[in-house]
Amino acid sequence: MSLSFSSVAATPSCIIGSNRQPSSTRFHVIRSEVTAAPKHRTASAFPQLSKQGVPLADLHVQEVVHRQSQPHVATVISPSTKPPSFLKDAYEMCRNICAEYAQTFYLGTSLMTEERQKAIWAIYVWCRRTDELVDGPNSVHMSSAVLDRWEDRLHGLFNGHPYDMLDAALTDTVSKFHLDIKPFRDMIEGMRMDTRKSRYKNFQELYLYCYYVAGTVGLMSVPVMGIAHESVLPVQSVYNAALYLGIGNQLTNILRDVGEDALRGRVYLPQDELAQFGLCDDDVLSRNVSERWRKFMKQQITRARFYFNRAEEGVSQLDKASRWPVWSSLILYRKILDAIEDNDYDNLTKRAYVGRTKKFVLLPLAYTRSLSNPKTKLHYLPN
Numbered sequence: 001m002s003l004s005f006s007s008v009a010a011t012p013s014c015i016i017g018s019n020r021q022p023s024s025t026r027f028h029v030i031r032s033e034v035t036a037a038p039k040h041r042t043a044s045a046f047p048q049l050s051k052q053g054v055p056l057a058d059l060h061v062q063e064v065v066h067r068q069s070q071p072h073v074a075t076v077i078s079p080s081t082k083p084p085s086f087l088k089d090a091y092e093m094c095r096n097i098c099a100e101y102a103q104t105f106y107l108g109t110s111l112m113t114e115e116r117q118k119a120i121w122a123i124y125v126w127c128r129r130t131d132e133l134v135d136g137p138n139s140v141h142m143s144s145a146v147l148d149r150w151e152d153r154l155h156g157l158f159n160g161h162p163y164d165m166l167d168a169a170l171t172d173t174v175s176k177f178h179l180d181i182k183p184f185r186d187m188i189e190g191m192r193m194d195t196r197k198s199r200y201k202n203f204q205e206l207y208l209y210c211y212y213v214a215g216t217v218g219l220m221s222v223p224v225m226g227i228a229h230e231s232v233l234p235v236q237s238v239y240n241a242a243l244y245l246g247i248g249n250q251l252t253n254i255l256r257d258v259g260e261d262a263l264r265g266r267v268y269l270p271q272d273e274l275a276q277f278g279l280c281d282d283d284v285l286s287r288n289v290s291e292r293w294r295k296f297m298k299q300q301i302t303r304a305r306f307y308f309n310r311a312e313e314g315v316s317q318l319d320k321a322s323r324w325p326v327w328s329s330l331i332l333y334r335k336i337l338d339a340i341e342d343n344d345y346d347n348l349t350k351r352a353y354v355g356r357t358k359k360f361v362l363l364p365l366a367y368t369r370s371l372s373n374p375k376t377k378l379h380y381l382p383n
Contacts, residue, residue: 049273049299051306053207053247056240060182061219065239067180068223090169094121097128104332104359108325108366116322119177119224122169127217129166130187134194142195151188154181173224183219186212198266199281206254206270207247214250218242225326226319228374233317241314245330248307252333255300255340259287259348269300287348297345301337308334316372323370331366332359 056062098121099106105124109117133150134142153163158181162168173179190212200206222242227235254261254268261268262284274280277296282288308330315326332354339352354362 049276049303050203051303052203054204054211059208059211061239061243062236064180064182064219065236067182068178068219069235070178086165087168087172090165090172091118091121093165094118094125094169097121098124101128104328104363105325107363108328111321111324111370113321115176116224116226118169119173120221120325122166122173123217123220123224125166126170126184127187127220130191131213134191144192144195147188147192147195151185154184154188158184177223179220179223183216187216190216199271200268201271203270203273206268209268210247210250210254211243214253215243215246218246222318225322228317228319231317231374233314233374238314238317241311241317244307245311245315245326248304248311249329249333251300251304251307252336255297255304255347256336256352257347258284259351262287262348273299284348289344289346289348293348294345297340297347301340304337305334316369317374320370323372324367327366327369328363331362331369335362 095106095118098109102124109120112120130150133139133146153167156163157167157171158174160171160175162171190209193209193212197209200209219239219242222239227238231238258269265285267281267284269284271281274283274296277299278292279290279296283290283293311330315323315330318326335354335358336352339354340347343350343352
């Protein structure tokens, strides 16, 4: 998710709209044309893939940036219904979930102020629970009505009427930070897309999906992370970078999970690009790691790295205390791409991962990057 959060494992959830309280759950831009395939080519002459997606204007991102940049009037929550002790317990639940399922990211939040820590934990938990509706153990019960009820709950918590303790943490966060509801609604729309769509005809379609399920996290997080007073970039550019990181993270998730998704009959790869490389669904579903597949994967990895590179400058513009978890996420996801290469591009029968020890070894590097001066031009990290 990514500002996407570090990759996490599934955890039990409950069905929204039932009488039981929902439990904690998981949550794992610019205009252009897709490059057309040449009419004649040899096996060694493959096209470069488009790196451009859906225009910002079509996503209405500028509207979110504008609203979240306005002077904020905090929502008043009645002390009688949400006493301080209740909120303390709610945030503690969020902290525990984040610590268990996103350990690297959680450790990175240790330098943030207490209020920002709690807010990020609350956002993480809401995104995790939302993702679990479609990908969790109870996803067999998924329907449009479930997502509609979840969206109704979202509107309730934004209006100061949370449904349960975990919702209350986000309601309190919304009252303290200028969060707009649109990115949250857009993430739910991404879940709807997952229930009705298992193929993407081109990168524009896939990009829109990546925005819904991961780019939105960046829009949610920037007001909490804060932008450094000495930032040299326009606010819109920082938000753009947050989107780029989310897109890069989700593209990496897709490349990492190709084999697992194939077992579920899902192919999160542009159909036209598969055809450009002489591939089709059968190659994915049969888990055939051919030379054409390897060349196709090289191009897909190149595109994911493109978005990570675009994100770097914006990450350095965040408030200094907030940069460490974001750099941790960026570097970790880059290492997943390295792991796919180390597996000789076999992501159909093998799952690329970064081991626990290596994750913790990467934390000092992320911390060093977080100390960079926003006024200093960064050089891209080596791939």
